[in-house]
Amino acid sequence: MKIITVTLNPCIDVNYDIYEPFLPGKLYRVEEPDVSYNGKGINVSRTLRALGEESVCLTVYDGQGELEGALRKEGLTTYGVRSRGKLRHNIAVLDCEGSQTQINEPGMRLSDEEMREFCGIFKSELNCKDKCAAVICGSLPPGADSSFYRKLVSVAKGAGAYTVLDCDGEALKLGVEATPDLIKPNLSEFCKLTGTKITGGGEELRIDAVRAALEFYRNEECAVLCTLGEDGSVYAGPEGSYMCQAVSCKVKNFKGAGDSFLAAFILEHIVREKDCDISMMLASREASRHMSGQS
16 A cells, blocks of 8 residues: 655754753753654654555655755655745753643745645655555645645545545644545544543543544544543544553653554554554554654
């Protein structure tokens, strides 16, 4: 199966570790940060490669050529639109208590012509003899029409691809209208999408979440894979409904854990056709490895 990932708003992640509780208004002296080129779809492609599965990573290259060079150096197959802009920086501070504070910049603004060019590249990659999975991820660039992911989902579905949408807000709401095969929100994003309120923790939270996910699937005919942080994950779709506990670990970095989870689930369930519950357990293990710095 050919897997295509989409990242329209890539970034440079700058991660700082501090060895005391983080408090606003205080000076912290830090060691050299961990710097990497990322974006949700890029992270999915990176995790897939680490797990032995290649993919095609479609993204937007900055005018300086930093991103393209970095991705190709990693061995990722990547194509994209060339923008004149600069990559945004996402800054994260992880303290000794496992609390993570993030500061995210908005990203490069793309012209209508560049957005059309990206859609053309996407269509071209979908035009192949192999079965395809299209994994459309992350935020849209500043100024982009919120319905753009709905368009990409429609294009992918029209090409017969298994289509995954992992975004939030209005882009997710409009994207669902095109009926992707699977959405992967976290709990906050899912509650915002459905207007439900799910609180608590542990098994009680998972039960409430899986009921809401099952209702959503029955109404929208779109499967839901919802991550619940330390409380695990739930799934509802044509195979049924499932709950999975999280794998506990010492957290070094939260960022990208959901992308690792999604990549592993796609590989195990969609590509290797393993049962949902097994795929969720393996995905949870991969997310745990990512958070603990083992991947």
